[in-house]
Amino acid sequence: MGDAPAPRRLRWLGYAVAILGILVAAYFISDIALSRVEQPSYCPRCHEVRAQYLAWKVSSHSQINCLTCHGGDNSSLRRWARRRVEARNYIIHLLGKAKYPYQKNLVPEDQVCGECHSPNREVTPSGDLIIPHRKHTTVTGTPCAACHVDVVHLRAAKRLEVAIEKAGGQQEKAFQILAQELQHLGPKDRLPLMGACMGCHNGKKAPDKCAICHKKLDIPADHKAKDWVYNHGTKARQDIHYCVYCHAVLLDVARPGETITLLQGVRGNPFCVNCHSQRPVTHGPDFKLKHKFRAQEDLEGCLVCHDAEKRDKMSLRGVVRCSDCHHTPVTHPPNYRRIHPNIVMREGAGQCFKCHDTTSCSYCHTSGRVGLP
Template sequence: MMEEHNDNRTAPPRFRGKWSKFGALTLLFLVIFFMVGYAGHEGSSSSKFCASCHEMKPEYYTWHNSSHSEVACVDCHTEPGAENIAKSKVNTVEQAIKKKMQTYEAPIRMPSEITDASCEKCHNVYNRNFTVTGDLIIPHDRHKDEGISCIQCHSGVAHGKIADRKMTFQADYAKWDDKTGQLAMADPKYVKPNMDTCMDCHKARKITTECSACHTTGMVPETHKEDSFASKHGLDANEDLASCNGCHQDMSDEPLTGYEEISPIDKYLKQDKKQAAKNHLNYAKENTFCIDCHEVRPESHDKQFISSHGTLAEKNQESCMACHDVKKSAHATTTPTSTSKVYCASCHPSTHSQNKKWRERHPVPISPNQKLTQTCYTCHAEPKCASCHQEGKL
């Protein structure tokens, strides 16, 4: 019979099994926690997650029809780095609470602008001399070096400035779909950089506004190259002064006012008021770009012109008004050689200017700065007064 073997090894502690189970459970919970967290992170980072909010429909459908539709929302709206990602998730929770409590602000606006760092995850501005038409060259690196942020020029690239266009009110959320988003992004003036933004920035920073600074072709329209353009451009301006002003307003050394498109509201409010609007003749005398040519004495103005100019003026007085005024007005230039310093009243003074005391004998009291109004025509003949005076002016 074999001798019984005595094992003197110590017995394992009783609590080792308990800790093993606890560790396994902890590991399991951690795995589940991180899996749920990862799934939540991935889910909340999806652009479709943004669309799940009723209030975000305008932003989602405009983004879906933009040039950035393949770029996820979080790629632009979250700055690089784990800390910024965490902040964005906290902000998402806050927004969800505000939505539930109906305390969010409308229209929805971003709490902060898109940073250059978000754009530069895809774009390298230092090798991006970009042109759309082959004519317009934008040196992005020079703008970057001057501290111009991407969003200053490209604010409408993803959403077409719909908040500024008053398209994100709560009553309109149900109307938004993919077709609405497509229509909202169809107008280039809300999506692409606007030339007015470029000009305003250049003027504020005292940078050249010459066409050649950004355009390689000089931007001369085909109609301007026609031989007949010099003789007929005034007629073209009479038909569509807004098109002329679109380019030439930025070529004037002096600011131009009164040529902006009148809003429908202003038209309605002023419909009962007769207000002399500025026209292409005023424009030719106010825009210093036009004056460069209009100051040059025409060949027709020879030595015999004085004796015949009255007959010619009667045939086409409007052509005279492109350079001259009937009387001195605010449209006159101050350059020494300006032909617009010569007025009809320079040689043909009115009876008012010959008789300085006419106001004293006027049957109705007249103030020193009295302007022409419709009341004057109660007694006076409108055609005769209007031949020299404009309503609302001295």
């Protein structure tokens, strides 16, 4: 067989050149297009990150490109890995499948912050705070973002949720409200919340004593009462803001400007959870029998720790829910205490132990109140 005719070879060569040209053009077109997408001015075109853009624009980092903090190194491999994500997110946006408000938090790594900030810098906070910055960065290895995660974006997604409620669900009006609010924020609004400190200073990972972080302590008079540890719940139910003014909630529990509920103030607060996740001294061995009386008097107090039903968020691990026992309400007749021995002997105690345990039996049968049958 001889060589293919020259016209055929030329035709295939033309196809190859055309395909190569298309690929080269696609490369440069996509590179130009994605480079455009990576500019901060392009961000507000997608409402998913418009709130974060508005916050960045009024921050001390407003002259720093987004990718300086969120892009990683600009090597070819890393750049195209990043752009695959950008292209995917852009398609999700075009299809209307993006979540809103945008909640994803692309936290910069320490080496990114280190390009501009020294970990050895001395910091003198205002007020009575003691924050040994160098110890946190070089000794304990605390990530920069653990304390400064919202120094630029100012909890924008949370603020937008509040603005949407104020705007009656109108997104464009909500963005206007958010932009005005961000313009009036002061330096204090950009400081880490106390909850960020308490994420580590929980008494286990780091000391939780007030004097560790504060030079001066103005302890309220009611805190000095001997029974304060047992009776502070009454004050908390009256005004939980009185408590969280010092014992601040975590960053992701309450939205800026939102009224704190009792449940948020306790369960979102490591200062409270450290105690509230343990069995209270009032819950003695016979508490399962007596708890109905406590619930009748103060059900709200019970629900600070316990949930009536299964809850997706804000639940304390290992704490019994009401529905664990009361999923099938049982109504006993008035004379049940007198006749229940016969029922147990006839049907067994399996049904009883769905709610009761042996302490329920021993409360009466081993205390001299009632003899064994």
